[in-house]
Each structure stands twice: as C-alpha cells, then as structure tokens.
Amino acid sequence: MDILNLSALEMSALIDKKEILPSEIVCETFKKIDTFDKKYNAFITTLYDSAIDEAKKADARAISGKRLSVFDGIPVAIKDNICTKGVKTTCGSKMLENYIAPYDATAITHLKNAGMIMAGKTNMDEFGMGSCSDTSYFGAVHNPFDIIKSAGGSSGGSAAAVASRMVPFALGSDTGGSVRQPAAMCGVSGIKSTYGAVSRYGLVAYSSSFDQIGVISNNIADGAELMNIISGNDTLDSTYVGLKDGFTHLLSSSVKDKVIGIPKEYLDGNIDGEVNEAFLNAVNVMKQLGCRVEYFSLDILKYVVPCYYIISNAEASTNLSRFDGVKYGYRAPDFSDINDMIKKSRSSGFGAEVKKRIMLGTFAITSENYERYYKKAMEIRANLSSSFDRLFERYDAIMCPTSPTAARPLGIRETDNTRMYLSDIYTVSANIAGLPALSVPCGFTDEGLPVGVQFMGRRFCDAKMLSFATEYQRVTDWHKRLPKEAF
Numbered sequence: 138m139d140i141l142n143l144s145a146l147e148m149s150a151l152i153d154k155k156e157i158l159p160s161e162i163v164c165e166t167f168k169k170i171d172t173f174d175k176k177y178n179a180f181i182t183t184l185y186d187s188a189i190d191e192a193k194k195a196d197a198r199a200i201s202g203k204r205l206s207v208f209d210g211i212p213v214a215i216k217d218n219i220c221t222k223g224v225k226t227t228c229g230s231k232m233l234e235n236y237i238a239p240y241d242a243t244a245i246t247h248l249k250n251a252g253m254i255m256a257g258k259t260n261m262d263e264f265g266m267g268s269c270s271d272t273s274y275f276g277a278v279h280n281p282f283d284i285i286k287s288a289g290g291s292s293g294g295s296a297a298a299v300a301s302r303m304v305p306f307a308l309g310s311d312t313g314g315s316v317r318q319p320a321a322m323c324g325v326s327g328i329k330s331t332y333g334a335v336s337r338y339g340l341v342a343y344s345s346s347f348d349q350i351g352v353i354s355n356n357i358a359d360g361a362e363l364m365n366i367i368s369g370n371d372t373l374d375s376t377y378v379g380l381k382d383g384f385t386h387l388l389s390s391s392v393k394d395k396v397i398g399i400p401k402e403y404l405d406g407n408i409d410g411e412v413n414e415a416f417l418n419a420v421n422v423m424k425q426l427g428c429r430v431e432y433f434s435l436d437i438l439k440y441v442v443p444c445y446y447i448i449s450n451a452e453a454s455t456n457l458s459r460f461d462g463v464k465y466g467y468r469a470p471d472f473s474d475i476n477d478m479i480k481k482s483r484s485s486g487f488g489a490e491v492k493k494r495i496m497l498g499t500f501a502i503t504s505e506n507y508e509r510y511y512k513k514a515m516e517i518r519a520n521l522s523s524s525f526d527r528l529f530e531r532y533d534a535i536m537c538p539t540s541p542t543a544a545r546p547l548g549i550r551e552t553d554n555t556r557m558y559l560s561d562i563y564t565v566s567a568n569i570a571g572l573p574a575l576s577v578p579c580g581f582t583d584e585g586l587p588v589g590v591q592f593m594g595r596r597f598c599d600a601k602m603l604s605f606a607t608e609y610q611r612v613t614d615w616h617k618r619l620p621k622e623a624f
Contacts, residue, residue: 242339
C-alpha cells in the first residue's frame with residue numbers, strides 16, 4: 138500500500154486504528170519529494186528535520202489516543218507567500234530570497250495547534266503574479282501530468298505537490314483564481330472561501346481586497362476539513378469574519394431539486410472544445426443527481442478581466458512599495474545615495490512581470506487616470522457584486538469551467554501574454570465579488586491533461602457550495618486519477 142495515495146481522512150483513520158504512525162507518513166512524504174521534486178520543482182524549501190521532530194511528537198499523541206485534531210500528524214505543504222516563523226518566505230522572488238519570517242500567519246498557527254506537520258514551502262509565480270507558475274525566481278513549476286506543461290498559477294507548486302502525491306494537501310492563495318486554476322490543471326481540488334472567512338494575517342499581500350488563503354487537496358472532503366482548521370478565530374485581521382457553522386456540516390447533503398445557473402458568456406468561442414465537452418458532461422452529472430440547470434446571460438461578465446487587473450495592479454503598486462531595500466529584502470550592492478539604492482534594489486529584486494504590474498497599477502491610480510480607470514473598475518466591481526446577489530436569489534450555485542483551456546506549454550507567457558491573462562476569465566468574478574468558489578476535476582483531454590469544473594456560491598454559504606462538489610465527486614472518479622509516476 139502506498140500511504141500517500143490515500144486521502145488525508147483515510148490516513149487519519151489508520152492512525153486512529155494504530156495501523157500506521159505519523160512518522161511513517163512523513164518519511165514516505167520526503168521519499169516522494171526526493172524522487173519527484175527534481176522534475177516538478179514544486180518546492181522552494183523542504184523541512185525534513187523539523188517535520189521528523191514534529192512527527193515523533195504526533196506519534197506519541199496517536200499512541201496515547203490524544204490526537205489534537207483529525208489531521209494531527211498529517212503533512213501539509215505551504216505556499217511560499219504565507220509567513221512561517223523561522224522559515225524562509227520568499228514569495229518566489231529575488232527580493233525576498235533570504236527573508237525569514239519572524240512570525241507565523243494565523244492559518245499556520247491554526248495548523249500547528251491542530252498538530253499538522255509542515256513538509257515545506259511551495260514554488261509560485263513571483264508575488265502571486267502569473268497564471269503559469271513560471272515567473273518564479275526559482276524556476277518554473279512543471280505539471281505532473283506532462284512536465285513540459287504549466288502547472289497553472291500562481292499556486293502551481295502547491296497543486297503539483299498534491300497532484301504527484303508528495304503531500305495529501307497544501308495551502309495556496311487565491312487572488313483571481315490562483316488556487317482553483319492550478320488545481321484544475323493538475324487534476325486536484327481547490328477551494329477559495331468567502332472573502333473574510335479565513336484570516337489573511339501573515340499572507341504577503343498582492344491585492345488585499347482579493348487575496349484569500351485557500352486549500353488544494355486530493356478531494357473536497359479533505360479540503361473542507363482543512364478549511365475548518367485554518368479558518369479559526371483571529372483578532373489580527375480586521376477583514377476576518379469567519380463562518381458560523383464552518384465548512385463541513387452540509388457535505389453529505391443531497392443536491393436534489395437544487396437549481397444551478399450557468400452563464401452563457403462562459404461557453405462562447407474562448408473555450409477549447411475538449412474543455413467544453415468535459416464541462417457539459419459534468420453538467421449532465423449534476424442533472425442526474427437531481428439538479429435543475431438553467432442558463433442565464435450576464436453582460437457585465439465581459440468586463441471582469443480588465444476590472445480585475447486594474448484593481449489588483451493598483452493595490453499591488455501600493456502593497457509592494459514596502460520592498461525598497463531599506464529594512465529587509467534584497468538591497469543592491471552598489472549605489473550612490475538612498476534614492477539610487479531604492480531604484481536599483483527594486484529594479485534588480487523584482488522580475489519582469491511584477492515590475493510590469495506595478496507600473497500598470499501606478500498608472501491607473503495617478504491623479505489624471507484615477508477616475509478613468511480605477512474608479513470605473515470599482516463601479517464595475519460594485520455592479521458585479523450586486524448582480525451576483527440577485528442571481529443567488531434564484532440559484533443555489535453557479536457552475537462554469539475553471540479555465541478555458543487545459544494546461545498550456547511552459548513559456549506561453551513570453552509569446553502570448555494576453556492569453557495568459559484571459560486564462561483567469563472564469564475565476565476572477567468570485568474574487569471581485571468576494572464569493573466562495575472551488576474547482577474539482579471533471580475529465581481529461583485526449584492529450585491526458587486534466588480539466589476542472591467550478592462551483593460558486595453565495596457569500597458565507599461555503600458549506601452549501603461544497604455540498605455540490607462533494608456529491609459530484611461521490612458519483613465520479615476523475616479526482617482519483619493520478620499521474621502515472623504517482624503510483
């Protein structure tokens with residue numbers, strides 16, 4: 138039996154029965170990392186020594202029957218823009234190549250309190266800016282289903298680590314689809330909660346009003362349990378609201394007679410034929426489960442991508458201004474004065490994609506452009522949010538593809554930037570409106586690449602949204618299909 142081909146809940150059950158120990162799972166985790174990560178480049182930092190130490194403590198708790206949580210002793214990977222005390226937090230950037238966080242993000246504190254074991258920090262697009270996980274200073278992440286293809290982004294390292302079964306689940310961050318899109322392209326499940334349901338304290342900010350810590354897992358049941366753990370109370374984040382009933386209480390609920398809405402705009406000529414076919418097959422599955430499906434039109438969806446990039450880049454321009462080489466981060470070795478130091482440090486410390494987005498964001502919020510671009514984008518955001526409120530008066534969930542294509546060849550960013558930005562066309566709406574959303578596998582292309590389907594729900598109705606995905610996975614097996622090397 139390959140322990141890591143089990144779900145996290147299955148591993149936990151075996152620990153409860155004393156058939157395996159956490160240290161055995163951790164040892165298998167690092168054997169797999171040693172075997173596969175040379176190909177996939179999913180990790181920036183691995184934490185073998187501390188993981189073994191924590192596993193021994195978890196062993197003792199398991200033997201005495203005093204486990205701290207359902208996932209006590211289970212390894213988890215962490216996206217490298219989530220602060221971890223005493224461990225590098227690089228954000229995939231030269232700017233923070235040697236930065237060691239002096240504190241834990243709230244989500245990490247909750248993981249540690251639950252007895253979970255950090256296996257390492259995962260590779261990502263620099264500061265979360267990209268859809269291919271190839272803007273990282275530490276090199277591109279490779280898709281476990283085809284190493285010449287992108288793992289998606291920006292949480293590509295977390296998705297690749299889970300897809301290859303190096304770890305059963307991982308934390309990512311989702312600004313415009315950065316959990317869901319790589320999950321779809323790597324054949325795993327990705328969950329983004331309602332904005333405010335999980336603390337953002339300790340998540341290095343890209344776009345503060347969009348960013349959310351999310352979960353990538355082998356299946357929705359594992360991911361929902363992990364969401365319960367990381368969404369615990371926090372007084373350090375003023376945007377934290379929490380969920381009254383958590384994420385798991387409706388997982389076994391029937392979806393019979395529920396109404397699903399599908400935006401017509403998402404099924405136009407932008408979508409690849411094989412992705413569209415897989416999506417329509419998923420729709421048929423939901424019909425067979427007793428759901429009623431309706432198609433609707435929402436004209437404002439054609440503005441979501443420009444709206445997203447104007448607002449997110451504007452916020453990035455402000456958030457990344459702190460990286461100036463003065464207090465921490467990369468500092469240029471040669472400079473004449475402080476202004477020259479800041480200029481050279483930022484020019485050398487940031488990659489091309491980050492610099493481009495900072496400049497675009499700064500352009501959008503200058504006094505002469507503010508009303509033309511930023512204010513207009515904020516008006517669209519408010520209208521989109523109101524439109525979704527009205528839609529959820531009629532629909533229990535909204536269903537659409539996660540990405541218009543399966544995984545694309547690495548390097549497409551250099552040849553077709555516009556196509557890279559449009560890969561977020563189906564995911565950014567949830568971030569703009571603060572909605573919960575998730576992606577689950579729904580098929581494969583003829584090339585053997587995974588395809589994902591997305592479910593979105595009403596704000597703070599995350600558990601209801603998760604019930605649709607759970608029912609879908611109950612009657613399908615796409616989420617059980619692994620890359621050949623993972624067996």
